Amino acid sequence: MxxxxxxxxxxxxxxxxxxxxxxxxxxxxxxxxxxxxxxxxxxxxxxxxxxxxxxxxxxxxxxxxxxxxxxxxxxxxxxxxxxxxxxTQTGSDLFARLVTAEAKGEPLEGKIGVAKVVMNRVESDAFPDTTEGVIQQTGQFDPVTSGKIGNTVSTDEAQEAVQTVVNGGGDVNGALYFYNPDLSNSSFMQSLTTVDVVGGHEFKK
Structure with a gap:
């Protein structure tokens, strides 16, 4: 299991x-x-x-x-x-810092959506079994790949989003990916099915 x-x-x-x-x-x-x-x-x-x-x-x-x-x-x-x-429990602030970096400028609902994608991946057999493993998986999140996450300070709203998700809240219809089509023209993302749209992000699986 x-x-x-x-x-x-x-x-x-x-x-x-x-x-x-x-x-x-x-x-x-x-x-x-x-x-x-x-x-x-x-x-x-x-x-x-x-x-x-x-x-x-x-x-x-x-x-x-x-x-x-x-x-x-x-x-x-x-x-x-x-x-x-x-x-294994990941460092609590890492999760919130990822949400801060990935969902900057997004409403709370959008931040919850980003956090939910991380949790959906934890629950998927296709990804690592922990939030830390998911977040640090090679090539998955730009702020991690670029090292930007190391200088990111988590916001209160991002922390609220993470807390909501770890307590079982949030729903993006099982999405395992998200991206902003105004900032990226990723052919991979475009090939996936859009299951939700929140703020500037399309949520995909």
Whole structure:
């Protein structure tokens, strides 16, 4: 079965992994504020322990984060289990930076569409099994090929689009590709079937 970015999870996986921190697997619907309140710690404390958290309002299902733990004698404990294997979690900001670069000037719906194409590829047998693998696949996204993505700062709207998609939202009729016909005359894109149009992008499969 094709692995997907989002696992179907019935309960949180909580593992006490160190004397000063415990590892927590983010569940669908979690927010950093709720996690901090539940664990009686500050959001800033969690963020400072996790370099991949660049925006405290943007976390992902199956993302593993460290949480401050004052119990130095804590031992491993399982609080719940996953009912479906999830793929390796990519750096959360990479996804949002790709959407920022690819959908600059597009409405929120268009940014969601771009993010949805990435997720559709993760779920397709024709592409890598993780968002990071899809995004970094050779020759697929111009901002990655050119190196521009390295200098791109993700916008709040792009982060919102990514969060919408990883939570199961967004729909571009199964599209696996997108392009702007005003900026590209790709014969490959023109040969594909257009399944949706949002803003300046045609979505294809």
């Amino acid at each position: 094709k692995k997907t970015f989002i696992g179907m999870v019935t309960a949180g996986l909580l593992v006490f992994s160190a004397n000063t921190a415990l590892a927590y697997t983010v569940q669908e619907g979690d927010t950093l504020n709720e996690i901090a309140d539940e664990k009686n710690v500050e959001v800033e404390e969690i963020a400072s322990m996790n370099e991949e958290i660049t925006n405290v309002n943007l976390i992902y299902p199956n993302q593993e984060i460290d949480i401050p733990d004052e119990d130095t004698e804590a031992t491993e404990a399982i609080k719940g289990t996953s009912t479906n294997e999830a793929s």
